[in-house]
Amino acid sequence: MPELSQEDRKFQEIVKLYEQRDYAKAIEIGEEFTKKYSQNGAAWNLLGLSYKAAGNIAQAIRIFEFLIKSKSIPDSAMFHSNLGNTFMLIGRITEGISCFRKAIELEPDMINAIEALGLAYLETDQREEAARSFERVLKLDSNHQRSLYFLGNLYLTEQNWASAAKYLRKSNFGLSQSHYLECLLCLGQGKEFLNFYKKLSKRRVINPLVGGLVAHVQKLYERDVKNIFCDDAMNHIYVGRIEEEDGFSDKLANELIEYHRSNKNDYRSQSLLHNGSQSSGNLFLLDEPFATKLKFCIEKQVELYRSKFKDSEQGFLNHWPKSYELFGWLVSIKSGGNLDAHNHKEGWLSGSFYLSMPRSEGRGEDDGNIAFSYQGPKYPSGGRSSERRVVDVRPRDICMFPSSLFHETVPFKGNEERISFAFDVKPIN
Known part of the structure; x- marks a missing residue:
């Protein structure tokens, strides 16, 4: 086997750092490397990925755009796909779709780009196109775990439980097996549900999706089933405040609202939202003062929450993720609108910080407030209903x-x- 050149050895060092998630060091060495070997497209690409993973989205975009425009570095579908993925992180969906289409044009069987295009279509409610993308991936690789999961999830949202189960049971990606448990409940297979839940519990599968399913069964069917995520969620609601002196001024709040209204990122399709709009991507990743300051304030509030419930024996607190990211988005609702009942299956701890609320004059007692329940809106209820708790919120309140x-x-x-x-708060696996 021929000895690696100095260039190849140094490049492999950067690859290793990236794989070890030492992004700061990968960036440091990658910057030096690309100055010396300026035509090494793979190194530039890895540098862009390192910036992306480190949360410097603006710099990642600059690098991928440089690669695509470069006359001295051969074009690659990978560069376009990575740029598309980076655009998607900050909600620039239209640009992301263009990138994925270009990547597929250059490399028609590029699974990552085809799948990413399907996910982008979902964000814009192009469900048939999304399904075709995932099916195309599965024609190329019938056991592709991610696309089995995404296609199964698509059927879930349509309440086609049998078709969803067919795909989800074959996948071990993400929450696939927990969603399969969801299918068993919705198909009315109670015995199979309980048996499969026991299997998941033995494997220490703990997440909000399973927590919500079991709470629904506990409260509406009065089954004595231990909820390993949280069996007392109503008593773990917390309302605090973020004041100007905490570091998030009215000026920054207005800048955040203006960013949302300017539609600098694309609005996300949201079937649960009526007479309103929701931002897409993760607003915490924006290179904007309001994003940096708000992230700082919310991180402090998350720690306050954990401190308040430090003596709790609930699973989600005892098994707090070793590493996590904050994922944030903005929701605006106009008169007559609302957001339907749901939970956050990929989260851990969820919250809302209130920037503007309808004035109390002429309002009903609960108008505009947030309401909580153990009842899954799409799950069979047997004609029963769960307790419902409405929490009063005002501007600058934070509810977790x-x-x-x-x-x-x-x-x-x-x-x-x-x-x-x-x-x-989203766990990083």
Whole structure:
């Protein structure tokens, strides 16, 4: 086997650092490397990926755009696909779709780009196109775990439980097996549900999706089933405040709202939202002062939450993720609108920071507030209903709760918009 050149050895060092998630060091060495070997497209690409993983999205975009425009570095489908993925992180969906299409044009069987295009189509409610993308991946690789999961999930949202189960049971990616448990409940297979839940529990599978399913069964069917995520979620709702003196000024709040209204990123298709709009991507990744300051404030609030419930024996607190990211988005709702009941299956701890609320004059007692329940809106209920708790919220309130807990907004009438910044603590595996 021929000895590696100095260039190849140094490049492999950067690869190793990236794989070890030492992104700061990968960036440091990658910057030096690309100055010396300026035509090494793979190194530039890895440098862009390192910036992306480190959260410097603006610099990652600059590098991938440089690669695509470069006259001295051969074009590659990978560069376009990586640029598309980076655009998607900050909600620039239209640009992301263009990148994925270009990548597929250059490399028609590029599975990552085809799958990413399907996910982008989902963000814009192009469901048939999304399904075709995932099916195309499965024709290329019938056991592709991610596309089995995404196609199964698509059927889930359409409440086609049997078709969803067919794909989800074959996948071990993400929450596939937990979603399969969801299918068993919705198909009315109670015995199979309980048996499969026991299997997941033995494997220490713990997440908000399973937590919400088990809470629904506990409360509506009065089954004595231990909820390893949280069996007392209503008593783990916390309301605090983020004041100007905490570091997030009214000026920054207005800049965040203006960013949302300017549609600098594409609005996300959201079937649960009525007479409102939701941002796409992760707003915490924006290179904007309001994103940096708000992230700092919310991180402090998350630690306050953990401190408040430090003596709790609930699973989501005892098994707090070793590493996590904050994922944030903005939701604005106009008069007569609301957000239907749902929970955050990929979160851990969820919350909303309230920027604007309809004034109290002429409001019903609960108008515009947030309501919580153990009842999954799409799950069979047997004609029963769960307790419902409405929490009163005002501008600058922050409300946090276990991600398994179903929640919705109460419709309201008024001239002002209801504007909130929602976020999840999301585990990083």
